[in-house]
Amino acid sequence: MEFQEVVRRRRMVRNYDPSRPVPDAVVDRLLANALRAPSAGFSQGWAFLVLSTPEERDRFWAATVPESDEADSWLRDMRNAPLLIVPLSHKQAYLDRYAEPDKGWTDRDESRWPAPYWDIDTGMASLLILLDAVDQGLGACFFGIQPDRIERFRSEFGVPADHHPIGAISIGHPAPDRRSPSLRRGRRGAEDVVHRGQW
Ligand SMILES: Cc1cc2nc3c(=O)[nH]c(=O)nc-3n(C[C@H](O)[C@H](O)[C@H](O)COP(=O)(O)O)c2cc1C
Numbered sequence: 001m002e003f004q005e006v007v008r009r010r011r012m013v014r015n016y017d018p019s020r021p022v023p024d025a026v027v028d029r030l031l032a033n034a035l036r037a038p039s040a041g042f043s044q045g046w047a048f049l050v051l052s053t054p055e056e057r058d059r060f061w062a063a064t065v066p067e068s069d070e071a072d073s074w075l076r077d078m079r080n081a082p083l084l085i086v087p088l089s090h091k092q093a094y095l096d097r098y099a100e101p102d103k104g105w106t107d108r109d110e111s112r113w114p115a116p117y118w119d120i121d122t123g124m125a126s127l128l129i130l131l132d133a134v135d136q137g138l139g140a141c142f143f144g145i146q147p148d149r150i151e152r153f154r155s156e157f158g159v160p161a162d163h164h165p166i167g168a169i170s171i172g173h174p175a176p177d178r179r180s181p182s183l184r185r186g187r188r189g190a191e192d193v194v195h196r197g198q199w
Pocket of ligand 1 (some may be wrong): 011012013014028140141143144145167180181183
């Protein structure tokens with residue numbers, strides 16, 4: 001697919017055809033593309049938890065969604081996704097990488113960082129997954145994990161304490177879904193957000 005078409009077609013898909021799994025080769029390509037993302041100092045302080053069996057996905061939803069939200073139709077549809085990829089950022093990998101001689105931040109002081117590059121880079125890798133999903137004829141949605149559920153998620157899947165799930169990505173063959181009410185806000189135009197030469 002032409003790049004402009006991939007960008008134009010990408011939208012968060014919140015319902016999937018549960019009868020159509022995502023082939024292993026497709027999953028492998030999504031992950032291979034994620035690993036092509038840029039990263040500060042080439043730190044690559046990211047990891048990806050792939051959940052593709054019904055049992056694995058059930059454990060994800062049970063760990064991350066409070067029972068009070070289970071009747072939610074949004075969640076019912078999202079649970080149809082045959083594939084979940086949880087991108088995790090690893091801050092310590094950045095602090096260690098930048099303590100190396102060519103960078104020299106041996107104090108590992110976080111205040112040196114203008115922005116949390118560990119989360120940014122993992123987000124860039126996530127965007128590559130979202131775009132490649134479109135290119136491979138699939139739909140995907142990046143969504144958050146509630147902060148008070150992160151510990152439970154970690155212990156359910158044996159995730160090390162220094163790896164932080166920045167969210168989760170559902171992936172599959174799109175089925176009819178309800179568009180997000182947030183879209184009523186409308187897309188902000190260049191005249192509103194782009195400042196050329198001077199703010
Ligand atoms: C960091 C981030 C977190 C998001 N969290 C959620 C979420 O928890 N649930 C959800 O349904 N959509 C979530 N979204 C999707 C946004 O609602 C969506 O990107 C936005 O409304 C624009 O729609 P579009 O991506 O379909 O163009 C998230 C998107 C981003 C980038």
